[in-house]
Amino acid sequence: CVGAALIIASGPTTLVSEFLSSKLLVYIGLVSYPLYLWHWPVLFYARVLTNNRDTFWSVALAVLISIAAAIATYIFIERRIRRSSAKKTLSLMLFGILILVGFLGYGVYQKEGFPNRYPMLEQQARNVGSFTWNEEGYNFSADCVVKLGQKFTQYCNLMKMDSPPTAILVGDSTANHFYHGLSVALSEKGGADNLLQIGKGGCPPLIGVEAVRKEGAQDCEQTTNAMLDYIKSNPSIDTVILTMTGATYINETLSAVEHGNSYQRVRSIDNPLIDNPGLILETGLRLTISKLLSMNRRVIVLMSAPALTFNPSECLSVRPYALIGPKRESCEISQEAVASLNDAYRALMVKISRDFPDVEIWDPYDFICNSGVCNPVINGYPLYRDELHLSIYGSHFLGGRLLQRYSLKQ
Secondary structure, X not given: OHHHXXXXXXXXXXXXHHHHOOHHHHHHHHHHHHHHHHXXXXXXXXXXXXXXXXXXXXXXXXXXXXXXXXXXXHHHHHHHHHHOOOHHHHHHHHHHHHHHHHHHHHHHHHOOOOHHHOHHHHHHHHOOOOHHHHHOOOOEOHHHHHHOOOOOOOEEEEOOOOOXXXXXXXXXXXXXXXXXXHHHHHHHHOOOOOEEEEEXXXXXXOOOEEEXXXXXXXXXXXXXXXXXXXXXXXXXXXXXXXXXXXXXXXXXXXXXXXXXXXXXXXXXXXXXXXXXXXXXXXXXXXXXXHHXXXXXXXXXXXXXXXXXXXXXXXXXXXXXXXXXXXXXXXXXXXXHHHHHHHHHHHHHXXXXXXXXXXXXXXXXXXXXXXXXXXXXXXXXXXXXXXXXXXXXXXXXXXXXXXXXXXXXXX
């Protein structure tokens, strides 16, 4: 607005005013509103036809089609209505069509896009991407937040609200993605287990460890202390499950050190100049495990699902009318490629297992990687919703299998 005011104030004889009053720019101004109306649906359908693969040529073609449609709309609709003697009648007709289209759109919205048209593709699409995860309310339940006194508002889930928790899953967003599968598997097994999940995104649940992002420190120590205090003050909790996206913390920190960045890394609160992420996580993990063992709690370290080198949406075709296939021909990835991302984190877990024999290590790796390859898609459904986080299908898939191999009962 300030820029427009300054242009107007500059008067009609400046170089800028002469440029803006040229025939081409004036014509662009005339068709700008229909161009605004056209460009989003055209760009959307370009994504549909290219299987979500935005290329220079698909976007360029979409822009040209939008411009052509805008010019046609201006010439054959907008200008004709303005000059028509039946302007009011035409306007009312168009308004009626607008209302009809609005009701049709609302009907599609209410029916969630009629997912029964393509049930398999619908299930695939719902398991890729984080939007559905948030919309479905998987991060927390309001009852849980209230029950815990607003201490954990980002992640808070409890199986049975009317009973005290017997086991607790603490960690970052990867704790959250494991909770739903584990809770369903526990419910199906029956018994008195009551799993609680709390934590904070991007924060390792470790004493003395902070995560730093572009926006600054995440105050992870405050969340970690609150979780430990809650465990200590609730004797009904006999089992503590620790989990975090260890591989990502290590890889992000190494990258930050290499590029000289002060953010996107984990940091030791007591020794902030340490640049070795493995040492930082190891020290924090040892302190945290020792603290929990001193509380006479059973401690389980649930290793994160192996991080991937690509988003599973790149190997799935979820568009029924796509003219081209997905970006990747296969969803399989070599174990060697996965190892390059995860080996440092897994080596850390080996040391912890050796030095803390009373601590159990739960490992989902073999359920995804075997015979030299890792496959993030099982039975046509993606186990991951991005390179790191499990989909709801993946959570149920791994949760059930983890509890078949391991048990919360000692």
